[in-house]
Amino acid sequence: MTTLIAKTVSKVCVPIIILFSISLLLAGHDNPGGGFIGGVMFASAISLFYVVFGVDHIESIYKNHWDKWFAVGLLLATITGIGIMLLGYNFLRSAYVSATFPLIGEISIISTIFFDIGVYLVVIGGILHIFKEMGEDK
Amino acid sequence: MILSMQHVPVILIALPIIFGSLTILFRSKSTLQKTLNIAVFSFLLALSIALLLHVWYNGILVYEVGEWGKYGILLVADLLGAGMVVLSSLISLMAMIYATDYMDRKALDSTFFPLFNLMVAGLNGIFLTGDIFNLFVFFEVLVLSSCGLIVLTGRGDHTKMADKLEAIFKYLVLNMVSIILMLVSIASLYATVGTLNMADIAVKVGYLADAGELPWHIHVIAMTFIVVFGYKAAMFPLHFWLADVHPSAPAPIHAMLSGMVIKVGIYGILRVHYLIFSESMFMLQPILIILSLVTIAVGATSAIGQYDLKRLLAYSSVSQIGYVLLGVGMGTAYALTAAIVYLVNHAIAKSMLFLTTGETLYHAGTKDMRKMGGYAGSAPFLCIIFLIGSMSIAGLPPAGGFFAKLLIFDAGLSAQFYIPIAIALIFAIFTLFYLFRTWLTIFWGEVKYCDPTEACNIRNPTTSIKVALSLLAGVVIFIGVYPEPLIALSSVIAGQLLDPQPYITAVLERSVR
Amino acid sequence: MNPTMLSITIALLFGIGTFMILRRDMIKVAIGITVLSHATHMLIVTSGAFLGGKVPIITSDHESGSGIIFMDDIAAGVFAPIVPEGTEMIYSDPLVQALTLTAIVISLATTAVLLILAYRVYQEHGTTDLNEIRRLKG
Numbered sequence: 053m054t055t056l057i058a059k060t061v062s063k064v065c066v067p068i069i070i071l072f073s074i075s076l077l078l079a080g081h082d083n084p085g086g087g088f089i090g091g092v093m094f095a096s097a098i099s100l101f102y103v104v105f106g107v108d109h110i111e112s113i114y115k116n117h118w119d120k121w122f123a124v125g126l127l128l129a130t131i132t133g134i135g136i137m138l139l140g141y142n143f144l145r146s147a148y149v150s151a152t153f154p155l156i157g158e159i160s161i162i163s164t165i166f167f168d169i170g171v172y173l174v175v176i177g178g179i180l181h182i183f184k185e186m187g188e189d190k
Numbered sequence: 191m192i193l194s195m196q197h198v199p200v201i202l203i204a205l206p207i208i209f210g211s212l213t214i215l216f217r218s219k220s221t222l223q224k225t226l227n228i229a230v231f232s233f234l235l236a237l238s239i240a241l242l243l244h245v246w247y248n249g250i251l252v253y254e255v256g257e258w259g260k261y262g263i264l265l266v267a268d269l270l271g272a273g274m275v276v277l278s279s280l281i282s283l284m285a286m287i288y289a290t291d292y293m294d295r296k297a298l299d300s301t302f303f304p305l306f307n308l309m310v311a312g313l314n315g316i317f318l319t320g321d322i323f324n325l326f327v328f329f330e331v332l333v334l335s336s337c338g339l340i341v342l343t344g345r346g347d348h349t350k351m352a353d354k355l356e357a358i359f360k361y362l363v364l365n366m367v368s369i370i371l372m373l374v375s376i377a378s379l380y381a382t383v384g385t386l387n388m389a390d391i392a393v394k395v396g397y398l399a400d401a402g403e404l405p406w407h408i409h410v411i412a413m414t415f416i417v418v419f420g421y422k423a424a425m426f427p428l429h430f431w432l433a434d435v436h437p438s439a440p441a442p443i444h445a446m447l448s449g450m451v452i453k454v455g456i457y458g459i460l461r462v463h464y465l466i467f468s469e470s471m472f473m474l475q476p477i478l479i480i481l482s483l484v485t486i487a488v489g490a491t492s493a494i495g496q497y498d499l500k501r502l503l504a505y506s507s508v509s510q511i512g513y514v515l516l517g518v519g520m521g522t523a524y525a526l527t528a529a530i531v532y533l534v535n536h537a538i539a540k541s542m543l544f545l546t547t548g549e550t551l552y553h554a555g556t557k558d559m560r561k562m563g564g565y566a567g568s569a570p571f572l573c574i575i576f577l578i579g580s581m582s583i584a585g586l587p588p589a590g591g592f593f594a595k596l597l598i599f600d601a602g603l604s605a606q607f608y609i610p611i612a613i614a615l616i617f618a619i620f621t622l623f624y625l626f627r628t629w630l631t632i633f634w635g636e637v638k639y640c641d642p643t644e645a646c647n648i649r650n651p652t653t654s655i656k657v658a659l660s661l662l663a664g665v666v667i668f669i670g671v672y673p674e675p676l677i678a679l680s681s682v683i684a685g686q687l688l689d690p691q692p693y694i695t696a697v698l699e700r701s702v703r
Numbered sequence: 704m705n706p707t708m709l710s711i712t713i714a715l716l717f718g719i720g721t722f723m724i725l726r727r728d729m730i731k732v733a734i735g736i737t738v739l740s741h742a743t744h745m746l747i748v749t750s751g752a753f754l755g756g757k758v759p760i761i762t763s764d765h766e767s768g769s770g771i772i773f774m775d776d777i778a779a780g781v782f783a784p785i786v787p788e789g790t791e792m793i794y795s796d797p798l799v800q801a802l803t804l805t806a807i808v809i810s811l812a813t814t815a816v817l818l819i820l821a822y823r824v825y826q827e828h829g830t831t832d833l834n835e836i837r838r839l840k841g
Contacts (some may be wrong), residue, residue: 088808123214123304130208133200143200144256182815186822323802330809334816352827356836359729359820366736366813367724373743373806380799381750434839 054104062104069097077172078165087168091175098176099183107187118181125173132166198241199253199265202234202275202314210307220298224290227303231286234310235279242272246679250696252320264387266320268693269683270530274317274457277534280665281449281541282310288545288658289344289442292552297342297440309335309446316454320697322379322462323386326372329422332454333365336439336447344440346552357438364431368421375414378407379466389697392465392690399469412467416459416474423455425515426485429508433492436507437500441548444500448507449541453533456514460526464687471521478519483613486512490620497559499547502628503540509621510536510583516614517598522605526684528597531676535582535590535669542662543579546572549651549659550632559628564637569650571659573633578663580625582670585618590669593677709749716742729821729831736817740810744803751796 073093080086101110133144141147144167150160209230213223245251245267253265267275286306293302312332319325337358341351380386382405383394398404417428424432436447459478463471489509496502514536517529553569554562566573582589585596595618602611651659669676686692720742723735825831 088804119214123211126211127208127215130204130211134204134208137197137200142254142257143197143204146256178812179815182819186819323805327805327809330813334812337816337820352824353838355820355824355827356839359817359824359836362813362817362820363724363732363736366740366817370736370739370743373740374746377743377747377750380747380802386798386802438839 054106058104062100066097066101069100070094073097077168080168087171088175091172092179094172094176095179095183098180102183102187107184111184111188118177118184120177121173122177122181125170125175125177127170128173129167129170132163132170136163195240195244195248196251196253198237198244199251199267199318200255202237202241202318203265203311205230205234206307206311206314210304210311213303213307217303218299220295223298223303227286227307228283228290230307231279231283231310234314235276235283238272238275238279238314241267242269242276245269245272250693252696263324264320264697265318266389266693266697267318268696269679269686270457270460271317273530273534273679273683274453275314277453277537278310278313278317278450281537282306282313282446284658284662285442285445285449285541285545287654288445288548289440291652291654292344292346292442292548293440294343294345297344300342301338302342305335305338309339313450313454317457320388321386322376322388322391325458325462326369326376329369329372329454332451333362333369336443336451337362339443339446340435340439342440342443344442344548346548346550347440348551348555348557349438354438357435360431361435364421368418368428371414372418375411375418378411382408382411387697388462388465389690389694392468392694393698395466395469404469408467409470409473412463412470412474415462415467416477419455419458419462420481421455422458423452423511423515424485424508425455425511426481426488429485429488432508433501433504436504437498441545441551444548445541445544448504448544449537452507452511453537456511456518456529456533459515459518460530460687465690465693468690475519475521478515479607479610482512482515482519483610484512485509485515486614486617490617490624494620494624498557499551499559499562499628499632500544500557502559502624503543503547506583506621506625507540509617510540513595513598513614516610517601520602520605520607520610522601523681523684523688524604525598525601526687527677527681528594528601530680530683531597531673532594534676534680535594535666538662538669539579539582539589539591539666542575542659542666543583545655545659545662546575546579549655550576553649554632555649559631561638562632563635564633566633567637569633571651571656573629575659575663576629576633578666580629582666584622584625586622588667588670590666590673592670593673597677706749709745713742713745713749716745727833729824729833729836730818732833733814733817733821737810737814740806740813744806744810747799747803747806751799 073090076085076093077087077090078085080090136145136147137143139147147163148160149162150158152158209227213227216222241251246269250269251267251272253267255263255265289302289306290298308331312328312335315328316325316332319328340358340361341354343351376386379391383391383398385391385394395404395408398408421428432452436444439447463474467474486509489505489507489512493502493505493509496505510532514529514533517525517532550562550565550569550572551557553565553572556562578589582591585591585594599611599615602608602614716738720735720737720739723731723738726732726735821831824836828836830836
């Protein structure tokens with residue numbers, strides 16, 4: 053599938069999809085969205101690249117170990133749970149911090165966002181690792 | 191702080207997950223990983239023993255994940271759960287020590303360590319969760335990681351890759367069907383009582399039963415759960431996958447699968463049915479007894495006809511699980527005690543036997559028993575360990591299996607199940623026959639060297655393999671010589687299973703922060 | 704949502720899934736497993752859905768006392784998803800959606816493993832016909 057149309061369209065679309073997936077990830081706590089959905093969307097964007105340009109071409113430009121993403125995500129998600137135990141709370145208890153930043157205004161940060169980012173990375177890493185390994189298979 | 195006793199249940203689940211992800215990041219350094227993983231698994235064993243002692247002295251430990259109170263996910267460590275965690279930690283530590291020398295370099299460098307860690311996390315999660323939906327989640331963790339582990343190869347593993355893949359396909363598809371059945375039953379249970387907390391479900395079902403309004407479909411749900419757990423435990427009509435799947439795995443994984451993973455089904459029946467569905471046990475107990483007798487018979491008779499060593503032992507597992515189910519089905523306090531003693535003994539002895547088998551197959555260079563013979567001279571260590579394992583499974587003193595079998599038969603006789611015990615006794619003789627025939631064929635008789643170019647006697651166990659096997663053999667003999675602590679623990683567990691009120695009280699009336 | 708139509712749909716999906724599992728082709732078995740899982744997910748969702756129930760997202764303008772979210776009273780014989788008589792249920796049960804999301808994530812992982820397995824089996828055996836893949840016997 054290396055038609056010019058597909059290449060041009062995917063070059064425009066993929067950054068937008070990735071931005072949307074990040075916005076889904078960050079919206080996840082209060083609104084529809086979340087780590088899993090965002091991760092699947094990110095993975096679908098990258099796999100669009102893989103399909104249109106071919107795995108070998110993408111790998112020659114930028115070599116990525118998606119299994120590392122998986123490991124880092126799993127680590128981040130579990131460490132979020134363990135970390136709050138250092139403060140004397142139970143595993144995965146969420147903490148809530150409000151802070152005022154210049155220019156942006158007040159932002160409240162919930163510790164579950166790190167768990168969500170972990171899930172996001174796990175989903176991306178898992179799906180794309182499968183895609184890449186299966187696509188490279190000769 | 192982080193190491194206070196209260197946090198131990200969640201650490202037992204989270205630590206293997208953390209190390210699973212760390213081992214993906216450092217997966218090319220297998221020497222570092224071996225040391226690190228053995229250290230972590232020893233730590234887990236120490237933690238689980240500490241948890242068991244804590245539960246024994248201070249009562250049931252309840253942990254709220256995320257501090258969501260009544261509506262959150264709970265981890266409950268009672269004596270049964272903590273005891274199973276000790277058992278699984280012991281066997282996984284031994285399998286890990288064994289695997290560092292047994293598995294191929296390629297397997298150690300790629301997926302063995304992460305998946306093994308996730309598998310242990312799944313096992314610990316199953317034994318510690320107090321929430322029926324989480325039971326499903328940890329089942330899936332267990333199933334998917336063991337699927338990945340079966341593919342790996344070790345040095346005594348003579349199964350071709352094509353056969354392994356076929357076995358995994360069977361395992362995964364059948365597991366998915368049983369898991370879907372489990373989800374359907376969980377959904378119906380939730381629609382009936384409106385909660386997923388097992389203690390809460392037990393209270394509400396008990397309330398419905400007291401009011402005389404127990405809906406008939408509770409019994410149906412109980413039966414579908416029997417199917418689900420019976421599938422995991424390889425109960426008779428659902429046992430056919432085991433003989434294909436378990437022998438395809440490399441020896442340490444085979445030991446984990448046959449030692450711990452099929453015990454998950456027994457644990458499920460003990461936990462879910464004795465806690466929630468005690469109202470429908472009156473009709474499930476005869477079914478369990480009949481099915482367990484058929485399981486014993488089918489497993490033992492199939493094992494007799496086998497020449498493939500691993501397959502023979504897999505059928506032997508089916509047969510032995512039947513004895514545990516017989517104890518579970520008889521349902522008196524004494525019978526449950528016997529079933530738990532049997533379960534512990536079978537888990538340790540069978541995993542030891544499978545680890546020995548892996549090394550024996552490596553020594554022989556083939557998996558066909560007819561091509562083996564006379565290895566007592568070239569591998570005396572394996573000969574002794576195999577004998578101890580066989581004695582334990584067959585139920586001869588001084589190995590631990592003697593007391594397990596004795597208790598099962600005694601419990602059956604005192605509860606007046608004469609015919610089932612007679613049948614079980616006949617097939618116990620079958621067990622004795624096929625195990626000792628195997629031992630004699632492999633280790634005595636005419637010396638047969640399979641591979642003329644490479645003499646068998648240079649392929650001998652390395653030190654770490656010997657350490658793992660000797661420790662397990664020591665535990666088996668210890669249980670056989672001094673079984674009182676295990677029997678005392680099992681009888682307390684059996685008492686708690688038959689009267690779950692302390693469990694319910696501990697879960698529902700805990701102090702909320 | 705009409706409960707009758709929903710139950711008929713779920714029943715049909717279960718039937719289709721069971722039929723597909725019993726086919727001889729490996730890919731069809733994988734599809735059958737997926738259909739069965741989704742039928743189960745729909746079953747879980749329906750166990751908490753009520754006729755005319757609102758989406759259980761509580762916004763800041765939610766007035767307290769306008770409806771019941773969760774009723775649980777053992778003494779009165781009231782279990783959570785069952786609405787007591789005389790009260791108005793305006794929210795669906797939110798828990799079932801969390802359960803379904805978990806189940807969907809797990810079924811994604813299982814489907815991925817199943818499809819990779821089918822591919823690898825095809826590589827090793829040269830066929831996806833389950834009647835020809837029966838080397839393990841005895």
